[in-house]
Amino acid sequence: LNELDVIRKLSSNLPDAPEEVIVGIGDDCAVIRLGDRDWVAAADMLVSGHHFEMAWSTPEDVGYKAVAVNVSDVAAMGATPRFILVSGGADDSETTLRCMEGVMQACAEFDVFPLGGDTTRAAALTIDVAILGELTAPPVLRSGARPGDLLAVTGELGASAAGLLALQNDHREPERLIQKHLRPEPRTAAGRIAARLRVSAMLDLSDGLATDAKRICEASGVGCRVELEKLPISEDTREICARFDRDAKELAATGGEDYELLISAPEDVVTALSEGLEFPLTVIGSVIEGEGAIFLRNGNPVQNLSGWDHFS
Numbered sequence: 001l002n003e004l005d006v007i008r009k010l011s012s013n014l015p016d017a018p019e020e021v022i023v024g025i026g027d028d029c030a031v032i033r034l035g036d037r038d039w040v041a042a043a044d045m046l047v048s049g050h051h052f053e054m055a056w057s058t059p060e061d062v063g064y065k066a067v068a069v070n071v072s073d074v075a076a077m078g079a080t081p082r083f084i085l086v087s088g089g090a091d092d093s094e095t096t097l098r099c100m101e102g103v104m105q106a107c108a109e110f111d112v113f114p115l116g117g118d119t120t121r122a123a124a125l126t127i128d129v130a131i132l133g134e135l136t137a138p139p140v141l142r143s144g145a146r147p148g149d150l151l152a153v154t155g156e157l158g159a160s161a162a163g164l165l166a167l168q169n170d171h172r173e174p175e176r177l178i179q180k181h182l183r184p185e186p187r188t189a190a191g192r193i194a195a196r197l198r199v200s201a202m203l204d205l206s207d208g209l210a211t212d213a214k215r216i217c218e219a220s221g222v223g224c225r226v227e228l229e230k231l232p233i234s235e236d237t238r239e240i241c242a243r244f245d246r247d248a249k250e251l252a253a254t255g256g257e258d259y260e261l262l263i264s265a266p267e268d269v270v271t272a273l274s275e276g277l278e279f280p281l282t283v284i285g286s287v288i289e290g291e292g293a294i295f296l297r298n299g300n301p302v303q304n305l306s307g308w309d310h311f312s
């Protein structure tokens with residue numbers, strides 16, 4: 001079973017949702033109405049050896065990243081991160097404490113309050129964060145993309161994967177790319193502005209553009225075309241790819257863990273959003289009728305691009 005099969009199996013077995021549940025399983029976060037306010041909720045887990053290597057991640061990095069990736073899911077709904085619950089542990093108490101120190105650093109950085117959680121001895125460093133975020137605009141779902149929309153991404157693609165590639169080859173440079181991998185910067189402000197501007201659909205790029213673009217298409221019942229030449233790839237990412245004989249565009253399309261936002265919106269909304277940001281927003285393609293994400297290189301479809309599967 002791949003990750004999607006597991007999620008499908010679990011979601012087919014759910015009880016009827018109470019009326020407070022506005023959006024259930026299947027988006028970056030669920031949406032619930034409590035009193036007169038709407039909240040988003042999500043959880044994400046990191047496991048040593050699968051999601052990260054202790055050889056190059058400090059326990060503090062792991063704790064920090066566990067919070068950052070959850071904040072990114074909140075950002076993808078257009079919400080503001082507010083509270084977390086955090087559970088985890090390692091096979092020694094010092095590593096556990098250092099990991100929780102990273103959690104606290106991230107809480108300070110993203111203005112999130114830790115409500116509590118649990119620690120236990122575990123065979124490998126494992127950390128799970130559950131997050132609550134507050135909505136002040138209607139949530140942006142994955143399902144709103146419409147033919148004629150443009151597809152745009154915040155920031156840059158492939159930097160985290162390039163940092164990982166460097167680490168895997170025992171390089172400790174470039175520092176900028178390695179930090180992108182170890183301590184991602186979720187796009188909370190951009191997500192909120194996008195929600196205020198009523199973009200059609202949005203998600204955060206966790207598993208790689210090739211996989212995540214397909215998710216927007218499936219949820220929205222549309223197709224999309226993405227031009228690999230348009231992907232925003234930095235010079236240092238290109239240099240690392242050249243050094244280790246990897247295709248930079250392919251890495252940017254499949255590498256994952258960018259934690260940038262993928263946004264579908266009409267052209268005028270994309271322009272307005274771009275003007276509201278302090279970093280680049282790049283149009284990489286468009287939404288079309290049909291199904292599936294088509295990736296083009298010099299106008300020709302590229303087959304077999306795929307991102308990260310959590311059960312592979």
Ligand SMILES: [Mg+2]
Binds near residue numbers: 205
């Ligand atoms: Mg997500």
